[in-house]
Amino acid sequence: xxxxxxxxxxxxxxxxxxxxxxxxxxxxxxxxxxxxxxxxxxxxxxxxxxxxxxxxxxxxxxxxxxxxxxxxxxxxxxxxxxxxxxxxxxxxxxxxxxxxxxxxxxxxxxxxxxxxxx
Amino acid sequence: xxxxxxxxxxxxxxxxxxxxxxxxxxxxxxxxxxxxxxxxxxxxxxxxxxxxxxxxxxxxxxxxxxxxxxxxxxxxxxxxxxxxxxxxxxxxxxxxxxxxxxxxxxxxxxxxxxxxxxxxxxxxxxxxxxxxxxx
Numbered sequence: 001x002x003x004x005x006x007x008x009x010x011x012x013x014x015x016x017x018x019x020x021x022x023x024x025x026x027x028x029x030x031x032x033x034x035x036x037x038x039x040x041x042x043x044x045x046x047x048x049x050x051x052x053x054x055x056x057x058x059x060x061x062x063x064x065x066x067x068x069x070x071x072x073x074x075x076x077x078x079x080x081x082x083x084x085x086x087x088x089x090x091x092x093x094x095x096x097x098x099x100x101x102x103x104x105x106x107x108x109x110x111x112x113x114x115x116x117x118x
Numbered sequence: 119x120x121x122x123x124x125x126x127x128x129x130x131x132x133x134x135x136x137x138x139x140x141x142x143x144x145x146x147x148x149x150x151x152x153x154x155x156x157x158x159x160x161x162x163x164x165x166x167x168x169x170x171x172x173x174x175x176x177x178x179x180x181x182x183x184x185x186x187x188x189x190x191x192x193x194x195x196x197x198x199x200x201x202x203x204x205x206x207x208x209x210x211x212x213x214x215x216x217x218x219x220x221x222x223x224x225x226x227x228x229x230x231x232x233x234x235x236x237x238x239x240x241x242x243x244x245x246x247x248x249x250x251x252x253x
Contacts, residue, residue, distance in 0.1 A: 004135065023135065025131070025134070025135060025163060025167065026131055026134075026167050026170065026171070027131035027132070027135065055138075055156075055159065055160070055163070056160075057160055057163045057164050057167065057218075057221075058164060058167070058217055058218045058221060059167060061217075083156075084153055085152070085153045085156030085157060085160070086156075088153075088157075088225075089160065089221065089225075092212075092220075092221055092224045092225070093212065093217050093220070093221055094212055
């Protein structure tokens with residue numbers, strides 16, 4: 001069976017940008033959670049981009065929340081979200097109270113590096 | 119235009135993924151927007167995931183999905199035959215835990231949950247209604 005999730009890690013000296021594509025549901029959520037945990041194990045900040053994600057449900061948000069609990073020290077984790085139907089889910093479940101949300105990777109990078117208010 | 123489409127599925131996660139992708143495609147086919155298709159697909163995905171996790175916690179079980187499309191409105195009913203311990207309720211406000219049904223209630227216009235305690239099984243049925251705002 002083809003894995004319906006694809007993760008691409010773009011490693012910068014101080015930040016790992018994780019771009020997730022495909023579908024995150026109960027079956028693929030562990031892959032997302034583990035990717036976020038491994039990225040955090042590098043002690044760098046993490047920018048998680050769901051701009052090209054086709055589908056996500058509560059299982060995906062639980063995975064992000066569980067992954068984020070691996071944060072240590074001054075590490076920051078933020079989310080880049082632009083598809084309108086995903087942003088609406090984020091708004092409904094108030095996920096912006098769990099992770100800061102940005103429209104673009106550039107804004108997200110500026111925030112994790114400088115601590116600018118979103 | 120009015121029609122009915124029903125599916126018999128199992129709570130296998132790959133079958134769930136196929137069923138929700140199918141409904142998303144059906145919504146698009148009758149003229150729904152990408153966002154409307156996304157909302158209905160996510161709502162169905164949540165309800166099917168609930169069936170997989172709560173109705174059949176230790177196994178894979180049967181679930182039926184019925185779609186009625188009438189006058190621009192989708193009525194989608196999901197029925198399991200599992201043993202969910204208590205009837206799920208739809209929260210009015212965002213709860214601390216178990217946000218799935220709250221999310222569903224905001225993605226569709228109306229959601230109702232019933233549990234059938236007769237004849238030894240306690241299947242849960244969830245009916246979701248969502249009108250498409252076409253044109």
